[in-house]
Amino acid sequence: MLILIDSSVVDKGDENTWDDDTVLALENLASARREGKHIVMAKRETLKKIALCSRLSQSARNIYDKLYSQSTQLQSYISAVTRYIEIVNPCYELAVVSDSGKQIIKVCPRFFNDSESVQKTILLCENSDDAVLYEIIAKVYLIWKKMNVKIVCEPRGGGGNTISSEYINIQQAKKRFCLCIVDSDKIAPDGNLGSTASRLQTQSDSTCINTQTFILDCREVENLIPNSILSELCLKNQERVKALRIFENISSSSAVDIRYFLDIKKGTRLKEIIQSSNPSIKSFWEVKM
Numbered sequence: 105m106l107i108l109i110d111s112s113v114v115d116k117g118d119e120n121t122w123d124d125d126t127v128l129a130l131e132n133l134a135s136a137r138r139e140g141k142h143i144v145m146a147k148r149e150t151l152k153k154i155a156l157c158s159r160l161s162q163s164a165r166n167i168y169d170k171l172y173s174q175s176t177q178l179q180s181y182i183s184a185v186t187r188y189i190e191i192v193n194p195c196y197e198l199a200v201v202s203d204s205g206k207q208i209i210k211v212c213p214r215f216f217n218d219s220e221s222v223q224k225t226i227l228l229c230e231n232s233d234d235a236v237l238y239e240i241i242a243k244v245y246l247i248w249k250k251m252n253v254k255i256v257c258e259p260r261g262g263g264g265n266t267i268s269s270e271y272i273n274i275q276q277a278k279k280r281f282c283l284c285i286v287d288s289d290k291i292a293p294d295g296n297l298g299s300t301a302s303r304l305q306t307q308s309d310s311t312c313i314n315t316q317t318f319i320l321d322c323r324e325v326e327n328l329i330p331n332s333i334l335s336e337l338c339l340k341n342q343e344r345v346k347a348l349r350i351f352e353n354i355s356s357s358s359a360v361d362i363r364y365f366l367d368i369k370k371g372t373r374l375k376e377i378i379q380s381s382n383p384s385i386k387s388f389w390e391v392k393m
Contacts, residue, residue, distance in 0.1 A: 105225050105281050106181055106188040109146035113193045113213055119157045127159050129216040134164035136222035140256055144171060145178040184249050198313050209313050218279060226282040227257040228271055234325050235259035238285060268303045275312045282315040287324040291365050291376060294384035322364035331355055359392040
């Protein structure tokens with residue numbers, strides 16, 4: 105996560121007036137930055153003031169001094185994210201606010217007093233392979249943005265009831281940051297969510313500020329894999345090559361939208377569409393067919 109320390113955290117008086125919660129939070133954040141678990145940043149003046157704080161350990165002061173020297177470079181990171189944390193003081197109520205198209209999680213310094221709160225962000229997916237693919241997508245995005253940032257997370261896999269139960273447990277603990285990504289299992293853009301996504305949507309706490317759910321717009325994560333990569337995977341299996349040719353023809357046609365709602369692993373059967381009680385599914389497929 106990107107964690108921004110607002111100047112209000114240290115601007116009131118000298119370091120002797122900072123409360124113990126603030127000093128402990130700054131110490132924990134320095135450890136998180138040193139271990140590469142989060143990006144910590146602030147304005148140059150704020151970082152310089154923190155780096156001179158004698159109440160912090162020498163290693164923590166060294167971290168903030170290094171961040172001070174890199175502050176110009178760090179400012180560009182804000183443009184690459186749509187959701188980040190901002191520590192402000194005072195902060196009477198934890199909240200997520202929208203500003204210029206970004207979601208900012210506002211927290212008080214005390215939020216980071218527990219060392220568990222600065223551990224790696226959990227990437228919760230339906231299985232560990234999904235988590236690997238999402239990490240690759242994030243790394244490619246950073247290459248496109250020409251940003252030298254290391255992606256760090258704690259991947260966890262689950263499925264069905266397991267993933268929703270795991271996510272709810274993380275929310276209830278209120279200690280860790282977590283991004284949960286699941287397949288929609290929809291067979292059309294306005295189709296019904298599958299059981300896993302539906303359960304996660306209805307049972308999770310949408311007001312929890314340190315967790316976020318992302319349900320894919322397409323059917324499954326496999327639908328995101330480019331044809332060029334699928335081609336490499338299918339080379340040694342003639343049946344898969346035949347199926348891929350059909351897939352490629354669909355991708356280059358006016359019916360390209362169905363590429364994102366086909367069941368790539370098991371195949372899509374017309375019966376599933378005809379028997380659907382959702383009129384949006386039938387109208388979507390009727391035009392494409």
